[in-house]
Amino acid sequence: MENLHTIKSRFVSRKVGKEVVIVPLVDNVAQMNKVFTLNETAGFLWENLNEGITAEKLQELLLENFDVDAVTAEKDVQTFLEKINGLKD
Amino acid sequence: MKDKISSNPTSSLVTELNRSVGDLGRLQLNIAGFTIQLESEWDLAFDVGFKHFISTKEQEPDIYVECRKREAIGLFKGAEKVFTSANDELMFYEIYKKGDALLFALFNQALQVDSQSNQVPIQQVALLEPDLKHWTIWSEERNGELEPMLYPMAPILLHYAVLTADAVMMHASGVFDGEKGRMFSGFSGVGKSTISGIWRDNGSLLINDDRLIIRRENGRYYIYNTPMFYEDENKKAPLDAVYLIRHFPENDMEKISGAAAVTGIMAFSIQNNYDRRFVQHHIDFFTKMCEVVPIYRLGFVPDKNVIEFIKENSL
Numbered sequence: 001m002e003n004l005h006t007i008k009s010r011f012v013s014r015k016v017g018k019e020v021v022i023v024p025l026v027d028n029v030a031q032m033n034k035v036f037t038l039n040e041t042a043g044f045l046w047e048n049l050n051e052g053i054t055a056e057k058l059q060e061l062l063l064e065n066f067d068v069d070a071v072t073a074e075k076d077v078q079t080f081l082e083k084i085n086g087l088k089d
Numbered sequence: 090m091k092d093k094i095s096s097n098p099t100s101s102l103v104t105e106l107n108r109s110v111g112d113l114g115r116l117q118l119n120i121a122g123f124t125i126q127l128e129s130e131w132d133l134a135f136d137v138g139f140k141h142f143i144s145t146k147e148q149e150p151d152i153y154v155e156c157r158k159r160e161a162i163g164l165f166k167g168a169e170k171v172f173t174s175a176n177d178e179l180m181f182y183e184i185y186k187k188g189d190a191l192l193f194a195l196f197n198q199a200l201q202v203d204s205q206s207n208q209v210p211i212q213q214v215a216l217l218e219p220d221l222k223h224w225t226i227w228s229e230e231r232n233g234e235l236e237p238m239l240y241p242m243a244p245i246l247l248h249y250a251v252l253t254a255d256a257v258m259m260h261a262s263g264v265f266d267g268e269k270g271r272m273f274s275g276f277s278g279v280g281k282s283t284i285s286g287i288w289r290d291n292g293s294l295l296i297n298d299d300r301l302i303i304r305r306e307n308g309r310y311y312i313y314n315t316p317m318f319y320e321d322e323n324k325k326a327p328l329d330a331v332y333l334i335r336h337f338p339e340n341d342m343e344k345i346s347g348a349a350a351v352t353g354i355m356a357f358s359i360q361n362n363y364d365r366r367f368v369q370h371h372i373d374f375f376t377k378m379c380e381v382v383p384i385y386r387l388g389f390v391p392d393k394n395v396i397e398f399i400k401e402n403s404l
Binding site: 013023 | 347349355356360364365372373379
């Protein structure tokens with residue numbers, strides 16, 4: 001599996017208020033008809049997709065910064081990563 | 090036959106043409122506040138749509154264009170194709186990367202595909218330096234003249250000019266009622282020309298009904314027209330509100346903000362999407378703009394009541 005932080009290189013992104021707008025790049029061409037908006041939680045996970053990050057670390061960050069339990073945090077991170085990976089196609 | 094403005098001295102317009110730099114002729118265009126300086130040893134011809142965009146006062150250029158006669162110089166050798174602009178029927182242009190520079194092959198829409206080579210004839214070739222400000226354009230010579238801004242060269246040049254400033258190009262119409270400037274954007278057929286025509290018929294200045302450039306100047310936003318295939322004045326108006334429009338059984342409006350506004354308006358910008366820097370430029374521009382300029386979704390009935398509806402419910 002690719003390093004999580006490299007996912008970002010397949011998108012152009014911009015924080016807009018508490019949300020994050022992301023535009024997928026396919027073969028380096030932006031898919032302007034597939035622009036996505038990440039809500040506050042997903043935007044937070046996106047912002048933390050930095051070098052060395054792991055799914056476990058993302059779960060910890062969610063627990064520290066949002067009012068969620070461990071089960072929800074794990075599920076949220078898993079869903080987020082699945083969806084982000086699905087957007088590249 | 091297209092109506093041409095020539096830079097030939099027989100034309101009254103080009104007595105202004107500055108030939109003070111050796112034999113090299115120089116002419117400046119002012120489009121959307123960009124000073125575009127064209128230099129050539131040839132006389133230059135322009136569509137009539139450029140008439141009011143030829144500067145009479147020389148200014149510090151923002152964009153430099155060297156206009157040369159077409160010649161076979163093997164420019165595309167070793168270049169990598171990165172973008173094709175085409176629809177189901179026509180090829181408009183291709184973009185190649187050569188080192189850090191960009192090469193453009195612009196196809197002639199009027200001519201058929203060559204049956205032997207199975208290729209569309211190229212009408213122009215252009216090279217853009219990595220600073221996105223210095224162009225060389227090779228055009229066919231006709232009667233001692235070159236036509237460097239032959240369609241679609243000018244819109245392509247403006248695609249890249251906006252990337253050098255706080256600016257974007259839009260599929261949009263725009264009007265100014267003497268107090269407020271309003272822009273209407275949406276896909277083809279949603280009524281951009283219709284709604285701007287209603288405002289024009291009721292006393293507003295039509296900036297353009299198809300293509301606009303938005304610029305940020307001293308914290309405020311302005312809309313400009315660009316040269317079209319017909320003659321029009323060089324126009325500018327403040328941008329006070331944006332409406333993402335559609336035909337609807339009744340007039341209906343909703344203000345949107347945040348990511349919805351940014352993604353809503355960005356869908357109608359005109360850009361080449363093959364370089365993430367260009368996409369980032371647009372997303373950054375619209376994010377800042379949407380903090381200042383209100384964005385509305387507008388469903389409208391195409392009659393003059395929509396003017397009062399807009400004034401009562403927005404700006």
